[in-house]
Amino acid sequence: MxxxxxxxxxxxxxxxxxxxxxxxxxxxxxxxxxxxxxxxxxxxxxxxxxxxxxxxxxxxxxxxxxxxxxxxxxxxxxxxxxxxxxxxxxxxSVSFCYITAVTAVLIVTGAIDWQHRLIYTLPTLGATLAAGAVAFIVPYHSLLNAVLGLLVAGILFVVFYLVARIMFPAHRAPFGLGDVYLGMFIGAALGLTNLLGALLYGMLLAGAFAGLIVLVRRIGRRPTPQYISYGTFLCVGALLYVLIWGLAGPRATW
Known part of the structure; x- marks a missing residue:
């Protein structure tokens, strides 16, 4: 029941x-x-x-x-x-309430980015601060874990953003500042201990979808998107990761 x-x-x-x-x-x-x-x-x-x-x-x-x-x-x-x-x-439990809130942010952000290729700065940063503020009461998480996850994700995604701007100077870059803010949220919400796993899931999903688009273009000759909403795949990847492993991560099964 x-x-x-x-x-x-x-x-x-x-x-x-x-x-x-x-x-x-x-x-x-x-x-x-x-x-x-x-x-x-x-x-x-x-x-x-x-x-x-x-x-x-x-x-x-x-x-x-x-x-x-x-x-x-x-x-x-x-x-x-x-x-x-x-x-x-x-x-x-506390873990249920916390991860449900994180899930809600990921679903909203992913859906809006899929439809509009838009990630809102202030709501995302607000969610990032909120995740960090309550991290100390969440099992398998801590304020230090959240801060380190935020910093590592921020540095990593800023590098991605700069590389995208250099590679596509005359076009709309496939990786924007919104993706940087989203990466920082994922880092703070899941912590450094889960950051790389969550990002790996998202990147693999994005790569698979991009490969599918290329395949459809070559075989089916059907209209396909010119760009993919990278933030959506980051959200889905992080969601899949946390649903499968929780904040304890794969190490809890070792």
């Missing part, structure tokens, strides 16, 4: 994250009734249900008939699944 309640909590949390994902890039307030992301018409209560509303409408807005973005039910499902897995691993 507890795991069912955790899943329901995850769905509600996912719905809240979707409000941020939808409204923040559009510079809309977080109050007011939910509206169709295509035509702006006010939604009926059942259309706004997390995950179920999208499924009932079969992926098309009932009000205007246009296709709804699949990222929103994906956020609902991913958040619910993440919360359930975290609850199964940690129970109702």
């Amino acid at each position: 507890d795991i069912v309640l955790a899943g329901l909590f995850g769905l509600v949390l996912g719905a809240g994250l979707n409000i941020i994902i939808i409204r923040l890039p559009r510079e809309r307030g977080f109050g007011g009734p939910p509206r169709c992301t295509r035509c702006g018409q006010r939604l009926a209560w059942w259309q706004a249900l997390p995950l179920a509303g999208w499924l009932i409408q079969a992926g098309r807005a009932r009000c205007c008939g246009r296709r709804l973005d699949a990222i929103y039910p994906l956020v609902d499902a991913l958040t619910a699944l993440s919360v359930m897995l975290l609850y199964m691993r940690h129970g109702l």
Whole structure:
């Protein structure tokens, strides 16, 4: 029964994250009734249900008939699944609350970057400071671990940023300052002990996706993205890492 309640909590949390994902890039307030992301018409209560509303409408807005973005039910499902897995691993504990909050930041940041190629500076830095501030009460974490993770990630990602600017001086660099801030958040949130593993997951996912794009271009000759949202893969990689290993990391199984 507890795991069912955790899943329901995850769905509600996912719905809240979707409000941020939808409204923040559009510079809309977080109050007011939910509206169709295509035509702006006010939604009926059942259309706004997390995950179920999208499924009932079969992926098309009932009000205007246009296709709804699949990222929103994906956020609902991913958040619910993440919360359930975290609850199964940690129970109702400090670790559960902390990693759930980190998961929420990663999902929101990854979704917005996927849609808009945009990572917000102030919210990301605020989340970084918050992660560092509470690190001392989190098992397998500490303030020193958070600070070292932040510093190492900051230095590493600044180097990546400068290399990208040098390699693509006349074009939009594939690696921006937003990715630097995101890397610093991951470093502070997961600590130096987990930083390299989390980044490795993200880089492998980004490399695999880039390889898939190249393959589709050569074989299928279909339209493909010119750029990949690198921040999204960093978020997914960090999320996968923390769901699999927790903050204890692989060393806990040695």
